[in-house]
Amino acid sequence: MEKDKTVYNIGQILTYTQDVKTYRALSDTPEIIKKGTKIIVGADGFVRYPDGSIQKLGDDIEVSGYSTEGLASFIYNYLCQNVYGFSEMLEEWEDGVTEDYIKENIADALEELGMYDHTGNRS
Structure with missing residues (x-):
């Protein structure tokens, strides 16, 4: 077996x-x-x-x-490390745009592509 x-x-x-x-x-x-x-x-x-x-x-x-939360975190960190000026751009945005806000929107976009979260992290 x-x-x-x-x-x-x-x-x-x-x-x-x-x-x-x-x-x-x-x-x-x-x-x-x-x-x-x-x-x-x-x-x-x-x-x-x-x-x-x-x-x-x-x-x-x-x-x-998929883990859309994990993928969103990876994409966010990748952009911060590899896209020149990305971190500085985030600092200039208004108070409502936080790291969590961006990650949540990335996760939502992935789910729009049919990559639904299978970890139970998202409702």
Whole structure:
């Protein structure tokens, strides 16, 4: 009998609950990932670390569905880090335009494309 697979959603943010010794992709050197480190699940079966490195998910894990909150957070952070002047532009906007407001609108746009949140984070 085949063991049930753990299912993660594309864009789901996972947080290490303890320090873990692991190997990241393209590395032969083990490293300790600290408790509290957040990673995001990609559509390609890899997770992304904050420093940009990646790690393959295990064979006992399936990637299916979406986390619009996680995707919105990834897109927001990507824009802040990679689009020249984006962070400064946000500072100039009026008080009603916050990080959460932008992320919520990105998540809404993803759901308009049919990428409904499967994590239960959104109502």
